[in-house]
Amino acid sequence: MVSETQKQRQCYYSKLNVEQLIAAELPIDFLRIEGLKADAALQLLSSKGLVDQEKCNDLIKIYRGNPSELKAVANRIHHFFGGNTEKFFENPTTLVSDQFQEMLNHLFS
Numbered sequence: 001m002v003s004e005t006q007k008q009r010q011c012y013y014s015k016l017n018v019e020q021l022i023a024a025e026l027p028i029d030f031l032r033i034e035g036l037k038a039d040a041a042l043q044l045l046s047s048k049g050l051v052d053q054e055k056c057n058d059l060i061k062i063y064r065g066n067p068s069e070l071k072a073v074a075n076r077i078h079h080f081f082g083g084n085t086e087k088f089f090e091n092p093t094t095l096v097s098d099q100f101q102e103m104l105n106h107l108f109s
Contacts, residue, residue, distance in 0.1 A: 035065020048074035055085035072097035 036044065041060040042053065044067060050056050063069040081087040096104070 035060075035063070036067055036070075037065070041065045041067070041070060044070055045074055048078075049083055050074055050077065050085055052085045055089060058089065059085070069097055069100060072100075 035041070038057065038060060042056055045056045045059065048071065050059075059070060059073060063073060077083060077085060077088045081091075
């Protein structure tokens, strides 16, 4: 259970970037989260209708097994390429979810 003080600290920290935390000599906690294992990621992509195992493995590598990104790219492959992963790879680009784009905008703006 998160205490009220911890919630306030998290809210405060979320408004600061890493450089500000370091400069202020505030403690920084982080949690590294690994992506899905290959079998689980393949199952996720298969459940989204992507069946080319070789191309799915490529997607897993590109998106590092991140389940939310894999779901987002699967949806976009269906939307833009009719579910055809080969066509997706013929048009090299990296599609990211709105959530990930927002995080990147926050970090680099």
